[in-house]
Amino acid sequence: MRSRPLKVALLGCGVVGSEVARIMTTHADDLTARIGAPVELAGVAVRRPDRVREGISAELITTDATALVKRGDIDVVVEVIGGIEPARGLITTAFEHGASVVSANKALLAQEGAALHAAAEEHGRDLYYEAAVAGAIPLIRPLRESLAGDKVDRVLGIVNGTTNFILDKMDSTGAGYQEALDEATALGYAEADPTADVEGFDAAAKAAILAGIAFHTRVRLDDVYREGMTEVTAADFASARRMGCTIKLLAICERAADGASVTARVHPAMIPLTHPLASVREAYNAVFVEAEAAGRLMFYGPGAGGAPTASAVLGDLVAVCRNTLAGATGPGESAYTRLPVSPMGEVVTRYHISLDVADKPGVLAQVANVFADHGVSIDTVRQQGRDQGGVAASVEGGGGRREGGEASLVVVTHRASDAALTGTVEALRRLDTVRGVASIMRVEGE
Numbered sequence: 001m002r003s004r005p006l007k008v009a010l011l012g013c014g015v016v017g018s019e020v021a022r023i024m025t026t027h028a029d030d031l032t033a034r035i036g037a038p039v040e041l042a043g044v045a046v047r048r049p050d051r052v053r054e055g056i057s058a059e060l061i062t063t064d065a066t067a068l069v070k071r072g073d074i075d076v077v078v079e080v081i082g083g084i085e086p087a088r089g090l091i092t093t094a095f096e097h098g099a100s101v102v103s104a105n106k107a108l109l110a111q112e113g114a115a116l117h118a119a120a121e122e123h124g125r126d127l128y129y130e131a132a133v134a135g136a137i138p139l140i141r142p143l144r145e146s147l148a149g150d151k152v153d154r155v156l157g158i159v160n161g162t163t164n165f166i167l168d169k170m171d172s173t174g175a176g177y178q179e180a181l182d183e184a185t186a187l188g189y190a191e192a193d194p195t196a197d198v199e200g201f202d203a204a205a206k207a208a209i210l211a212g213i214a215f216h217t218r219v220r221l222d223d224v225y226r227e228g229m230t231e232v233t234a235a236d237f238a239s240a241r242r243m244g245c246t247i248k249l250l251a252i253c254e255r256a257a258d259g260a261s262v263t264a265r266v267h268p269a270m271i272p273l274t275h276p277l278a279s280v281r282e283a284y285n286a287v288f289v290e291a292e293a294a295g296r297l298m299f300y301g302p303g304a305g306g307a308p309t310a311s312a313v314l315g316d317l318v319a320v321c322r323n324t325l326a327g328a329t330g331p332g333e334s335a336y337t338r339l340p341v342s343p344m345g346e347v348v349t350r351y352h353i354s355l356d357v358a359d360k361p362g363v364l365a366q367v368a369n370v371f372a373d374h375g376v377s378i379d380t381v382r383q384q385g386r387d388q389g390g391v392a393a394s395v396e397g398g399g400g401r402r403e404g405g406e407a408s409l410v411v412v413t414h415r416a417s418d419a420a421l422t423g424t425v426e427a428l429r430r431l432d433t434v435r436g437v438a439s440i441m442r443v444e445g446e
Contacts, residue, residue, distance in 0.1 A: 005038035006321050009074045009099070011045045011065055011090060012081035013053055016104060016131075019310035020078060020317075021056050031314075035321045043068045045081075069094040076320050078313060079103040080131075088112055095123040100324065102316040104131035104309055110205035110221040113212065117333035126329050128316035133206045134159055134285045136308030137301040138315075143213045143289070144331050150291040152214040155253040156445065157287030158280050159206045161303045162197040163229055163249040165189045165283040167268075171237050171246050172281075177230060189283050199228035200266040203251045211253035211264040214289070217339040219253075219264055225344040227267035236439055239352060239410055242382075243443075245270040246278050250444060254347075261342040270352055271445035278445075345419030350379070350443035352412050353421075355428065356435040359405035363433045367409060370431065374424040377414040383407055406435060412443065 008024070010017055024031065024041055032038045044056060045065035053061070062068055069077050069090055077094040079101060081087055087108050091101050101120070103109065109116070109132050120127040130140045134157075143152065158164050162184055169180040181198070184190035196202045204224040211219040229249045240247050248271055253264045271278050276298055280286040285303025290296050302308040323330050357363045364383060371378050413421070421440075428434050 005040035006035070006075040006324060007040050007042035007073055008317065009043045009045070009068050009071070009077045009094075010041060011069075011077060011079045011087075013044050013046050013056070014080070015306040016309045016313065017044070017078075017080045018053060018056075019306040020080065020313050021053075023310055023314055025055055027314075031318065034318055036325055037321070039317070039321060042074060043071075065090055066093060069099060070097050072097055074099045075324055076317060077101050078317065079105060080309075080313065081105075082107065084108055084111065088116070091116060091127075092119050095119045095125050098123070098125070100126035100320045100329075101128070102131075102313055102320055103127070103129045104313055105129070106132040106202070106205040106209060107221070110208035110224075113209065113220075114218050114333065114335070120329075121332050124329060126320045126323055127332070128320055128330065129209075130316050131309045131312035133209055134287060134299070135161075135301070135303040135305065136311045137285060137287070137299045137303060138312075139210075139287055139299050140213060141315075141319075142297075142299070143210070144334070147289070147291055147294060148331075150293045152289060152291045153255050154290040155210050155214050155251070155287060156277070156290070157210075157251050157299075158248055158277060158285050159210075159251045159287065159303060160197055160200075160203045160249060161283030161285055162190045162194060163200075163203070164280060164285070166198070167229065167232065167247055167249065168281050170232070170234065174234060174237075176234060177232060198230050200226040200249065203249060203266040207251040207253055207264045207266050210251065210287075211262060211341075212333075212335070214253055215255055215262045215339055216334045216337045217262060217341075218335045219262070219341055223264060223341040225263075225265040225267070225347075229268045231439075232268050233439070235354070236441060239354065239439075240270045243270065243352070243412070244274075245272050245443070247271075247441070248277060248280070250277075252444065255339075256342065256346075261340045261346075263342050263344070263347050265344060265347065267442060269442045269444040271443075275445040345417060345422070347418045348415050349418070350413055350415055350446070351376075351421050352410070352439070352441045352443055353425070353437065354439040355409040355411070356438050357407050357409045358433040358435065359407040360433070363407070364409065366431055366433055367411070367428065370427045371411070371413070371424055374420050374427065376416040376420050376424050378411055379414050380412045382410040408438070
């Protein structure tokens with residue numbers, strides 16, 4: 001066993017960073033045995049040096065992150081500060097001065113992953129980032145290593161705990177969006193500004209990383225189609241229940257049937273209650289991976305939080321330290337397929353559309369003609385008159401209700417392209433008998 005310790009620089013000492021430092025200290029003997037050499041925390045870069053950090057010597061604290069990563073005796077830099085800058089510059093500087101990097105920075109990796117991998121390769125160093133997607137759930141390494149000999153066709157998952165908590169509460173208690181968000185905030189699941197979560201930015205960054213690894217191609221954050229879940233209503237959940245479904249914010253990465261392109265998207269979707277993802281509750285994450293030889297694999301667990309994320313960081317740290325002792329590096333970027341990312345318009349799935357329409361005879365025929373004109377086949381239709389106290393009517397027309405009222409028309413389609421559905425909705429909005437398009441939701445996981 002090597003006697004000289006491997007030195008680690010920690011950038012950031014918030015919720016995750018403090019847990020990393022704690023585990024490095026309390027599990028020092030175990031880490032030494034697993035790695036084959038002692039691991040020493042050589043410095044901690046922070047923005048507020050006066051804050052008390054239990055278990056961390058004040059001598060290790062610095063506000064000069066650049067000087068820390070330039071020291072030359074640092075073997076591994078652990079970056080948990082987040083954001084694009086200064087994280088990008090610090091990681092690049094670490095490579096230039098001989099250190100490998102472990103990062104939890106999903107936004108940076110989704111936007112600049114290719115450049116960072118190139119820098120790591122240029123300097124013969126590792127870049128590991130298991131903690132960037134789904135917290136403690138082992139997902140990056142299985143995709144990069146365990147499934148390296150297989151062909152992954154689809155990755156479908158819940159990768160944001162905040163939105164899953166909110167949607168779960170709306171489903172299980174009947175709460176509205178704001179009420180569920182307030183509860184998530186009070187419990188610490190949602191940030192004071194929840195935009196990154198509820199508008200899908202967080203999940204989109206993770207989808208970009210997953211798609212790039214799964215399909216061996218470069219997928220940037222800008223390539224990911226994104227819709228948030230702030231418009232999901234109690235009425236949507238009621239419709240989902242009538243279909244035997246629930247609603248989740250999903251990250252979906254797919255290889256085209258002909259293998260010539262890929263897609264990556266994040267949006268709310270109805271999924272059948274029989275699908276394993278439907279039972280993922282509270283703030284948990286779960287990811288379904290479909291591979292040619294391995295079949296369907298599901299990864300489930302806590303997707304955020306200090307200790308779970310720190311667990312993933314420490315797993316990467318052990319792997320990188322082992323590589324350092326062996327004088328080797330682990331797997332880098334694999335982008336040999338160079339597959340293009342298709343636009344959202346080419347995605348094919350089913351749709352649930354809720355329309356507010358004039359309550360009079362002939363409306364359904366007009367709506368059906370619009371769907372037919374755009375090549376979108378209707379699977380089922382449900383019409384309900386609002387002036388009749390919720391009494392359902394036949395699908396042929398107004399069912400004898402008073403003209404001039406308003407009805408709700410719910411259409412579920414067969415599989416169609418997103419472009420065809422968009423054209424259909426635009427045409428529906430031009431009909432005098434359509435008062436409004438109340439909801440459009442994709443149906444996935446069937």
